[in-house]
Amino acid sequence: MNIIVCLKQVPDTETQIKIAADGKGIVTDDIKWVMNPYDEFGVEEALKLKEKFGGEVTVVGLGPKRVTESIRTALAMGADKGVLVVDDALQGSDSLGVAKALAAAIKDMPHDLIFAGQRAVDEDLGVVGAFLAEFLGIPHVALAVKVEVAEDGKSAKVHRPVEGQTLVVETPFPALITTQKGLNEPRYASLPGIMKAKKKPLAEKSLADLGLDPAGFGESARKLKIVKLTPPPERKAGKIVEGETPAEKAAALAKLLRDEAKVI
Amino acid sequence: MAQGVWTVAEQREGEIRKITYEVVSEGRRLADALGQSLTVVLLGNGIKDKAAALAQYGADKVLVAEDQRLETYTTDAYTAVVAQLVKAEEPAMLLMGASVQGKDLSSRVAARLDVAVAQDCTAFAVEDGNLVATRPIYAGKAYAQVTFEQSWPQMATARPNVMSVNEPDASRTAEVVDAQFQLDDGELKTKVVEAIKDASGKIDLTEADKIVSGGRGMKGPENYAILEELAQVIGASVGASRSAVDAGWRSHTDQVGQTGKVVSPNLYIACGISGAIQHLAGMGTSKVIVAINKDPDAPIFQKADYGVVGDLFDVVPALTEEIKKMI
Numbered sequence: 001m002n003i004i005v006c007l008k009q010v011p012d013t014e015t016q017i018k019i020a021a022d023g024k025g026i027v028t029d030d031i032k033w034v035m036n037p038y039d040e041f042g043v044e045e046a047l048k049l050k051e052k053f054g055g056e057v058t059v060v061g062l063g064p065k066r067v068t069e070s071i072r073t074a075l076a077m078g079a080d081k082g083v084l085v086v087d088d089a090l091q092g093s094d095s096l097g098v099a100k101a102l103a104a105a106i107k108d109m110p111h112d113l114i115f116a117g118q119r120a121v122d123e124d125l126g127v128v129g130a131f132l133a134e135f136l137g138i139p140h141v142a143l144a145v146k147v148e149v150a151e152d153g154k155s156a157k158v159h160r161p162v163e164g165q166t167l168v169v170e171t172p173f174p175a176l177i178t179t180q181k182g183l184n185e186p187r188y189a190s191l192p193g194i195m196k197a198k199k200k201p202l203a204e205k206s207l208a209d210l211g212l213d214p215a216g217f218g219e220s221a222r223k224l225k226i227v228k229l230t231p232p233p234e235r236k237a238g239k240i241v242e243g244e245t246p247a248e249k250a251a252a253l254a255k256l257l258r259d260e261a262k263v264i
Numbered sequence: 265m266a267q268g269v270w271t272v273a274e275q276r277e278g279e280i281r282k283i284t285y286e287v288v289s290e291g292r293r294l295a296d297a298l299g300q301s302l303t304v305v306l307l308g309n310g311i312k313d314k315a316a317a318l319a320q321y322g323a324d325k326v327l328v329a330e331d332q333r334l335e336t337y338t339t340d341a342y343t344a345v346v347a348q349l350v351k352a353e354e355p356a357m358l359l360m361g362a363s364v365q366g367k368d369l370s371s372r373v374a375a376r377l378d379v380a381v382a383q384d385c386t387a388f389a390v391e392d393g394n395l396v397a398t399r400p401i402y403a404g405k406a407y408a409q410v411t412f413e414q415s416w417p418q419m420a421t422a423r424p425n426v427m428s429v430n431e432p433d434a435s436r437t438a439e440v441v442d443a444q445f446q447l448d449d450g451e452l453k454t455k456v457v458e459a460i461k462d463a464s465g466k467i468d469l470t471e472a473d474k475i476v477s478g479g480r481g482m483k484g485p486e487n488y489a490i491l492e493e494l495a496q497v498i499g500a501s502v503g504a505s506r507s508a509v510d511a512g513w514r515s516h517t518d519q520v521g522q523t524g525k526v527v528s529p530n531l532y533i534a535c536g537i538s539g540a541i542q543h544l545a546g547m548g549t550s551k552v553i554v555a556i557n558k559d560p561d562a563p564i565f566q567k568a569d570y571g572v573v574g575d576l577f578d579v580v581p582a583l584t585e586e587i588k589k590m591i
Contacts, residue, residue: 015405130339163467227396238553
């Protein structure tokens with residue numbers, strides 16, 4: 001089974017976000033970059049399926065050169081090879097641009113199954129998986145917490161929680177599945193894994209290599225335009241509820257929630 | 265020239281979901297700002313009788329797509345129909361709820377139409393005839409104002425529970441029209457083979473009006489009973505911090521935060537949660553935040569409207585009793 005995992009590199013979730021001087025991006029100095037946490041579930045699931053069905057796991061990333069580190073992390077976890085789509089002209093692309101470039105990179109690679117994180121914890125759009133599936137002309141099933149691949153390796157039943165219930169969706173391959181927490185526990189890269197990863201193939205592809213016109217990418221081709229970024233509305237520390245005993249505090253709180261906040 | 269505001273209704277088992285009324289109400293406001301009409305697209309099977317309710321919340325026209333294959337949502341079927349209808353009539357704006365279904369459908373439709381979509385927005389406005397959407401990014405550590413460039417319809421989804429719902433007006437009626445569409449079985453690749461109901465019947469966190477959440481301070485899974493009891497009394501859903509989920513005390517579907525669910529209830533009660541940056545990001549759009557924690561220096565108190573410094577094992581049951589007396 002040939003499995004492709006898409007990964008994005010994002011600021012670590014510990015990062016305090018500072019808005020850049022132009023008001024349209026964030027300050028990226030001193031940011032610790034990590035593999036998008038939702039993509040780790042995709043890497044793990046691909047490795048588990050490879051252990052069962054055999055085949056090859058290819059990790060595809062897009063972005064600046066530093067994304068190589070996240071691809072190496074996936075290779076150290078056990079993926080077989082990596083591809084980085086890297087081109088100055090991609091800088092500032094929106095999700096449509098990213099998904100079109102990924103589709104061009106993936107369309108000629110053999111793939112039964114593609115995994116992508118359900119969203120990236122930076123822009124939180126959660127659209128690249130579905131966009132990519134559409135551009136490849138294959139079905140997608142979003143928000144998987146369980147993937148049961150049929151014995152013949154040609155279809156899967158995917159469990160996805162949808163407010164108040166879990167749907168089991170059957171999809172033929174090739175298909176794209178977006179991953180979320182609950183699907184598995186991603187493994188850590190072992191020391192031998194890290195050593196081996198250094199020797200695994202990692203190819204770089206430019207837009208020209210993919211036969212794409214740079215004019216269709218980057219800031220100027222964006223269809224979703226960022227007007228400005230602002231800090232979240234200030235939330236001031238509120239009242240500390242006073243009282244001698246826990247019971248008194250609870251009584252005072254209940255009264256405030258009813259009379260002042262009017263939420264009870 | 266693209267004209268009119270469209271929203272897509274969301275139904276499950278033939279019942280319109282609350283998010284639909286939030287989006288229709290918001291669609292009405294945008295249509296009024298543009299001086300244009302509001303059309304609601306309603307997909308399902310034997311669903312036409314729900315059109316009247318949509319009119320009461322502000323629809324001028326309800327475009328009804330009925331087919332057995334649209335009874336239950338599937339990405340393939342809904343995308344095919346919505347994309348066709350949009351291509352045929354070219355609305356200026358297309359709004360959906362940022363529910364699991366709305367996010368799924370809007371992404372696939374956007375790709376099919378080669379247009380942008382702003383997901384999970386908390387506010388919409390019209391400027392120079394264009395949609396300006398506000399959406400939290402980095403799980404709410406920053407807010408982005410976005411607009412569209414060479415992209416019609418201008419597409420966006422609204423975060424559940426944020427936008428206000430119109431008072432239904434029983435005297436309002438809408439034109440109800442049967443939608444014309446083709447659905448090719450060859451296009452329908454996926455199918456729903458089973459729907460497993462959540463036995464607890466509780467409202468999903470992303471749509472909950474009230475949430476009682478517990479963190480590391482809960483000390484163990486058995487202690488969530490006191491939160492369940494408070495939740496029962498006030499009609500809340502129970503959430504958890506990442507550390508509680510990682511400890512295996514609660515299901516991953518309960519996790520609130522940057523790598524879990526982003527929530528926006530009217531009331532969020534954080535019990536034994538210190539307030540890591542990722543957690544604060546995930547619940548920062550809650551309207552009223554209450555923190556109950558032993559540690560007076562816990563960062564959660566910097567975000568809370570009401571803070572109780574005390575042992576949650578004493579305070580929470582006492583709070584439950586007090587509220588029982590009130591209601």
